[in-house]
Amino acid sequence: MASKNPIRVAVTGAAGNIGYAAIFRLASGAVFGPDQPVALNLIEVGPGLNALAGVVMELQDCAFPLLTDVVATGDLDEGFKDADWCLLIGAVPRKEGMERKDLLGINGKIFIGQGQAIARSAKKSVKVLVVGNPCNTNCLIALRAAASLPPENFFAMTRLDENRAKSQLAAKAGVHNSAVKNVAIWGNHSSTQYPDFTNATIGGKAATAVITDHAWLKEVFIPEVQKRGAAVIKARGASSAASAANAALDTLRNLHVPTAAGEWHAVAVLSKGDYGISPGIIFGYPVRTKADGTWEIVQGLPVDAFSREKIGITEKELLEERATASEALGLKL
Numbered sequence: 001m002a003s004k005n006p007i008r009v010a011v012t013g014a015a016g017n018i019g020y021a022a023i024f025r026l027a028s029g030a031v032f033g034p035d036q037p038v039a040l041n042l043i044e045v046g047p048g049l050n051a052l053a054g055v056v057m058e059l060q061d062c063a064f065p066l067l068t069d070v071v072a073t074g075d076l077d078e079g080f081k082d083a084d085w086c087l088l089i090g091a092v093p094r095k096e097g098m099e100r101k102d103l104l105g106i107n108g109k110i111f112i113g114q115g116q117a118i119a120r121s122a123k124k125s126v127k128v129l130v131v132g133n134p135c136n137t138n139c140l141i142a143l144r145a146a147a148s149l150p151p152e153n154f155f156a157m158t159r160l161d162e163n164r165a166k167s168q169l170a171a172k173a174g175v176h177n178s179a180v181k182n183v184a185i186w187g188n189h190s191s192t193q194y195p196d197f198t199n200a201t202i203g204g205k206a207a208t209a210v211i212t213d214h215a216w217l218k219e220v221f222i223p224e225v226q227k228r229g230a231a232v233i234k235a236r237g238a239s240s241a242a243s244a245a246n247a248a249l250d251t252l253r254n255l256h257v258p259t260a261a262g263e264w265h266a267v268a269v270l271s272k273g274d275y276g277i278s279p280g281i282i283f284g285y286p287v288r289t290k291a292d293g294t295w296e297i298v299q300g301l302p303v304d305a306f307s308r309e310k311i312g313i314t315e316k317e318l319l320e321e322r323a324t325a326s327e328a329l330g331l332k333l
């Protein structure tokens, strides 16, 4: 067994589809590396707790060399105790006839309780990634509920959108995914997100120089990325799970390891007004992780009139979500 202290990762919704696809790879060392021990705190509710008992048996049956400890619980304080990372996946899905406000109200209460428990029980240096939808606003709610923790340690996931966008651009250009870099996802993880092809590169050249069909970029690429989640649901009969888990793990790794020079990755963070965005919403930005482990928003990227308009649409939606959630929860977010 490696001698480093384990990184303790708390996962809510651990027995759900995304949780199940994420935790075995976490335990295998795929995220933090082959010499970094990992401990898992798995959190579930209701019937999920029964399924979780089986998941724990399967973790035992993998005999992972790097997995030092597994806690399985329905108690938030026990679940978040001493966590270095909290991966908040569990959320109530929108059901037929449910208004967006109802969903924000139901999930808002969950994320208030989780934010408070994280502040009480996790390490003060804990980092939190929210996956459960609507993930930007759920993240804002958790961040506000954990007011004693640094807001810069709260993130919402837009990495699945980045990966989807990279794959679409690579297919159109006829190159491997790895040739596509620097695809920012501005704004909300929703159908208003703006996958920014204007600053992306393919094989080191501007994506707009490699893909000369700009009508395709504007009129096909953007909506395909925005609506990819719905297309997966239609084909699979269930929402993206393995790709969402993969993106969550990509995000953890990107925030753990310094970003290569000249590159960035997509994640949503609390806006302080960068690029003219309203402060106080969790907004998808291009982000770099620095050598000291802190992160920064990439500054000075050109934002043309087309991009500005798209960014404005997703900003407006996030401001509306914040207002709706504030009203549903009876508090000012």
Ligand code: NAX
Pocket: 012, 013, 014, 015, 016, 017, 018, 019, 043, 044, 045, 046, 047, 048, 049, 089, 090, 091, 092, 093, 110, 130, 131, 132, 133, 134, 135, 157, 158, 160, 161, 189, 229, 239, 240, 241, 244
């Ligand atoms: P599942 O329904 O398969 O699993 C969710 C699990 O969470 C269940 O086992 C449930 O018991 C548990 N749970 C519910 N409330 C909980 C709580 N308060 N505490 C602890 N556990 C709780 O859903 P799954 O497919 O795993 O999706 C989970 C969430 O990810 C959904 O909100 C979904 O909308 C969201 N997604 C987010 C994506 C993103 O890019 N940000 C993409 C994929 C996905 O749609």
